[in-house]
Amino acid sequence: MASLTGYAIVSMILFSLGTIGVVSRRNIFVIYMSIELMLNGINLFLVTFARYHFNMDGQILSVMVIAIAAAEAAIFLSVIILLFRTKKSLDTDVFTELKEEVE
Amino acid sequence: MQTPYLIWIILIPLLGALINTGFYFYHLKFKKIPEKLFAIVGTVTPFIAFLFTLSLFLKLLDGGENFEQTLFQWLDVGQLSIEMKFLGDKLSIFMSMFVTFVGWLIHIYAVGYMKGDDGFGKFFAYFNLFLASMLILVLADNPVILFIGWEGVGVCSYLLISFNYTDGDNVMAGNKAFIVNRVGDLGFILGVVTLFFALDQVGLSFSVMEANINVASNELLMLSGFLLFVGAMGKSAQVPLYVWLPDAMAGPTPISALIHAATMVTAGVYMVARFHFLYASVEEIGLYIAYTGAISALFAAVIATKQTDIKKILAYSTMSQLGYMFIAVGLGFYSSGLFHVFTHAFFKAMLFMGAGGAILALHHQQNIFKMAAHRKRLPIIKATFFVGVIAIAGIPPLSGFFSKDAILAAAFQQDQYLIWGIGMFTAFLTAFYMFRLYYVVFEAPSKEEESYVYTDKTITFPLMVLAIGAIFAGFLNFPAIFGGSAFVDSWLAELNSIKLHMSHATEYALMAASIIVAVAGWMLARKKYLNYDVSKPETEDGLVGNKFYIDEIYDVLFVKSIKKLSNFFVDVVDDKIIDGFLMGTARGFVSIGKKLAVIQNANVRYYAFYMLAGISLISFYVYITLIGQ
Numbered sequence: 001m002a003s004l005t006g007y008a009i010v011s012m013i014l015f016s017l018g019t020i021g022v023v024s025r026r027n028i029f030v031i032y033m034s035i036e037l038m039l040n041g042i043n044l045f046l047v048t049f050a051r052y053h054f055n056m057d058g059q060i061l062s063v064m065v066i067a068i069a070a071a072e073a074a075i076f077l078s079v080i081i082l083l084f085r086t087k088k089s090l091d092t093d094v095f096t097e098l099k100e101e102v103e
Numbered sequence: 104m105q106t107p108y109l110i111w112i113i114l115i116p117l118l119g120a121l122i123n124t125g126f127y128f129y130h131l132k133f134k135k136i137p138e139k140l141f142a143i144v145g146t147v148t149p150f151i152a153f154l155f156t157l158s159l160f161l162k163l164l165d166g167g168e169n170f171e172q173t174l175f176q177w178l179d180v181g182q183l184s185i186e187m188k189f190l191g192d193k194l195s196i197f198m199s200m201f202v203t204f205v206g207w208l209i210h211i212y213a214v215g216y217m218k219g220d221d222g223f224g225k226f227f228a229y230f231n232l233f234l235a236s237m238l239i240l241v242l243a244d245n246p247v248i249l250f251i252g253w254e255g256v257g258v259c260s261y262l263l264i265s266f267n268y269t270d271g272d273n274v275m276a277g278n279k280a281f282i283v284n285r286v287g288d289l290g291f292i293l294g295v296v297t298l299f300f301a302l303d304q305v306g307l308s309f310s311v312m313e314a315n316i317n318v319a320s321n322e323l324l325m326l327s328g329f330l331l332f333v334g335a336m337g338k339s340a341q342v343p344l345y346v347w348l349p350d351a352m353a354g355p356t357p358i359s360a361l362i363h364a365a366t367m368v369t370a371g372v373y374m375v376a377r378f379h380f381l382y383a384s385v386e387e388i389g390l391y392i393a394y395t396g397a398i399s400a401l402f403a404a405v406i407a408t409k410q411t412d413i414k415k416i417l418a419y420s421t422m423s424q425l426g427y428m429f430i431a432v433g434l435g436f437y438s439s440g441l442f443h444v445f446t447h448a449f450f451k452a453m454l455f456m457g458a459g460g461a462i463l464a465l466h467h468q469q470n471i472f473k474m475a476a477h478r479k480r481l482p483i484i485k486a487t488f489f490v491g492v493i494a495i496a497g498i499p500p501l502s503g504f505f506s507k508d509a510i511l512a513a514a515f516q517q518d519q520y521l522i523w524g525i526g527m528f529t530a531f532l533t534a535f536y537m538f539r540l541y542y543v544v545f546e547a548p549s550k551e552e553e554s555y556v557y558t559d560k561t562i563t564f565p566l567m568v569l570a571i572g573a574i575f576a577g578f579l580n581f582p583a584i585f586g587g588s589a590f591v592d593s594w595l596a597e598l599n600s601i602k603l604h605m606s607h608a609t610e611y612a613l614m615a616a617s618i619i620v621a622v623a624g625w626m627l628a629r630k631k632y633l634n635y636d637v638s639k640p641e642t643e644d645g646l647v648g649n650k651f652y653i654d655e656i657y658d659v660l661f662v663k664s665i666k667k668l669s670n671f672f673v674d675v676v677d678d679k680i681i682d683g684f685l686m687g688t689a690r691g692f693v694s695i696g697k698k699l700a701v702i703q704n705a706n707v708r709y710y711a712f713y714m715l716a717g718i719s720l721i722s723f724y725v726y727i728t729l730i731g732q
Contacts, residue, residue: 023715031707031708092706098703
């Protein structure tokens with residue numbers, strides 16, 4: 001069995017990759033996938049510690065996260081479709097309607 | 104004795120003012136109303152007020168008690184309780200007698216004078232309001248009610264002086280009168296407040312204050328006496344607050360007559376007489392008043408000798424005569440002072456109305472030399488004007504002689520020889536400049552002196568009535584030395600005036616002296632001006648002609664310096680400091696907001712980054728504070 005540290009480092013790497021993806025990528029799909037990556041990184045953390053402590057709470061929580069992520073996916077995908085329909089683009093920099101005009 | 108009639112003396116002219124105002128609005132908005140209607144309302148109401156006063160006067164003459172009328176409780180705050188109450192004692196009935204009578208005659212005169220003016224109705228509304236204000240002032244039972252009338256005459260004088268408001272100069276003159284009077288009013292109201300507290304807040308009714316005058320300390324009484332006199336200086340045009348009076352000549356002539364004879368300027372003298380119980384206990388202030396009066400009398404008379412505007416000469420002569428009145432009341436001779444107010448009302452109203460008639464006949468020419476050059480024959484005006492000139496010059500047996508002589512004798516008796524000397528010299532100057540005016544306007548040879556001008560009856564009737572008054576009013580206070588009864592002195596006995604008591608020889612000598620002085624002034628003017636060549640008019644030049652540059656000095660001293668101060672406040676204090684601070688704060692917030700607005704760039708990735716950074720910082724903080732310990 002690999003060490004706890006290994007699992008922790010892997011989940012951290014997953015989360016960080018997701019974070020960097022959200023912040024740096026412009027494509028809405030990629031951002032969405034990065035969010036999923038972050039969620040799964042956290043899931044891995046939860047499952048790892050649940051196993052380590054022999055406490056099922058973490059696993060329950062991770063199942064909850066997976067369920068919510070599924071629901072979120074449904075909404076997120078439909079929002080992406082709507083966004084694409086309005087501007088014919090998936091580039092986040094195109095959607096700047098709420099920008100404060102500074103003279 | 105309570106009476107329901109006292110208030111009607113005030114209410115009827117007030118009602119006249121209201122009716123005329125209503126008519127005038129109707130006249131402006133809907134249908135033209137003939138002048139006759141305004142004139143009837145305007146002239147009948149003062150006459151009814153006069154009849155009311157007359158009936159009360161006759162009752163008092165019969166030995167009745169003083170009248171009073173309490174209408175309602177006006178203010179009741181703590182110790183301060185002010186009743187809307189009017190007092191008809193011998194002083195106020197005496198005063199309102201000639202205020203209503205002379206006022207009525209001036210109203211009649213105004214009908215003829217203002218004929219054809221666009222603001223005819225408005226004029227009479229103001230006129231009636233002026234009279235009502237003056238009557239409030241006269242009949243008030245306490246200084247606060249008196250102050251209502253005091254301010255009322257101030258407002259009306261402002262409205263009437265700038266009656267021809269299309270001319271900027273008239274508006275300026277009205278403003279000047281109003282603002283200079285405000286200075287005096289401040290003094291008056293401070294004086295009343297000081298007096299109220301000096302008397303342990305016993306109340307403000309004149310009778311109550313008189314009964315408790317011993318409560319107050321001498322210093323406070325002096326202070327309040329002085330402050331009240333500042334008010335009188337403003338209203339009665341004494342040095343140094345006289346500057347508005349000559350400029351007030353900008354109004355139509357009936358206003359000048361009303362201001363100078365019946366209302367407004369006599370208010371100061373009346374007020375000092377009203378507070379006789381106060382001034383009797385502070386002789387220093389009384390002496391100060393007397394000196395102010397003497398200086399004003401001399402000063403105005405000197406200026407009047409050089410003026411060329413007929414109305415301004417009369418204005419300065421009023422100021423000079425008011426100076427005499429203040430000499431009398433300042434020295435404690437209240438009845439003599441009021442007697443001079445009384446006689447002055449007759450001859451000054453007449454002089455102004457005569458001058459107005461002449462001005463009207465000569466198409467509003469006011470320069471006496473030009474009036475002479477285009478003279479027209481005005482026999483009635485000339486005759487009545489002559490009576491007025493003799494009366495004001497103090498030549499017996501006309502009214503001015505008796506009243507002025509009593510004042511000069513009073514100054515002599517009180518050992519105020521300086522005041523007496525100034526008074527005598529002023530009497531000389533008075534005779535000189537009045538006869539100068541008369542000879543230049545009516546007698547000096549002129550090429551054009553043929554066409555006879557018909558003068559309206561409404562103008563000549565009041566003139567003739569007043570001429571009779573000016574001739575005979577003096578006999579009301581016929582001195583005891585000639586076997587007279589000194590009616591005015593005994594009527595106003597409750598003022599506790601100081602009595603004249605001197606040997607008959609001295610009294611005759613003083614009378615002879617004042618007659619000689621007056622005749623000397625007359626003869627000098629006659630010599631110089633009877634055959635004066637009116638084609639070479641005198642000009643107002645030199646120190647005297649320029650009125651000692653007092654207006655200019657005031658302009659530099661007060662107007663310009665206050666303007667500078669306001670400019671300083673506008674440019675530096677307001678713009679730079681206050682606005683700088685307030686606007687700087689606001690601008691600071693705006694600029695910070697603009698800088699912060701840059702981060703709200705609608706870029707989702709940045710938002711995610713801010714969120715991340717925020718969460719990281721919070722986590723870091725939580726780690727340090729909770730877990731790191």
